[in-house]
Amino acid sequence: MKRPTRDELAAAHGRRIPDRIAQDLKVLFCGINPSLYSAAVGHHFARPGNRFWPALHASGITPRRFSPEEDVDMVQLGYGLTNVVSRATATADELDADELRAGGKTLARKVARYRPRVLAVLGVGAYRTAFGFPRAALGLQDQPLGNAVVWVLPNPSGLNAHYQLGELAKRFAELRHAVG
Template sequence: MRDLFLDTASFWIIGINPGVLSERVDAPFSHRGNRFWPALFEAGMTPYLVDASGGLSPEDEQMLRESGFGFTNIVPRMTARAAELSQREYLDGAERLFNLAEEHRPRALMFAGIGAYRTAFRRPKAAKGRQPELIAGAEVWVVGNPSGLNAHETVSTLAESYKQAWTSGRPH
């Protein structure tokens, strides 16, 4: 799955790695059971509910780009489950993200998945929310994994954390 809009985005949304469907349709968080898009909409961050299950439409891409969103993953390799990734892939992914952030200078990075963030950035005690460290000058936020397999989150709890990350540090 390609990175989306990193060259112009001020707010990067970073997944763990592309799943099979996301790779096939070239769109992030595309599985119908994933709560990412409903949470983004509930948070008021998009004007309509995006359906990425068949890929992003040109209208979706335009709206996301104009809203300042960028999309990438810690690990670019597609797998059926994140458990198939090695620690080395996470560490290499963290270095890749640092280099991309140095190049493009986003305002904030939002990682969707606490376990992946802890592994990639060697922060075993990291908690959800704003992190004390910056990456290339960008605020770092960690939110829950929106996968339908994550029983610890709901659309509403995800929406609340997304909105907090989105509004922090934004000019009002």
């Protein structure tokens, strides 16, 4: 995958990338919103330093380490990719509470339409705001979203220094064991 230029990154602000989604998935992974890098190249979790793809493999969710260009192949394994907010920004701090809440409503409609068994939201702060659960913690949530079990995982962005790859893989593996 060719690295985008500075101009391509700037042009990606506000751009959207398509969901990788299908009916009856095992897990629908939901990021906060696309990075400018992801929007510029058109693939989920594409920014160098993002630990999503390494964590999926290290946790045993995927049989090998996938690259962002292979995000379309995830559906064949029973996994989908979407975001709470679809527009790309340089950082998630550019999103306000109203936009996150509106994204939560859109996500609820997607879950109702596609019926994944589990919705895995990657970012506890975004989940708290989008769904109005200010005390939510990582892991299995008490409240389902429609018929989907909700699981909250740490944000795998390289900008999130609180969780290194080993801890992310451990959290992703907890989800894998719960899904079966």
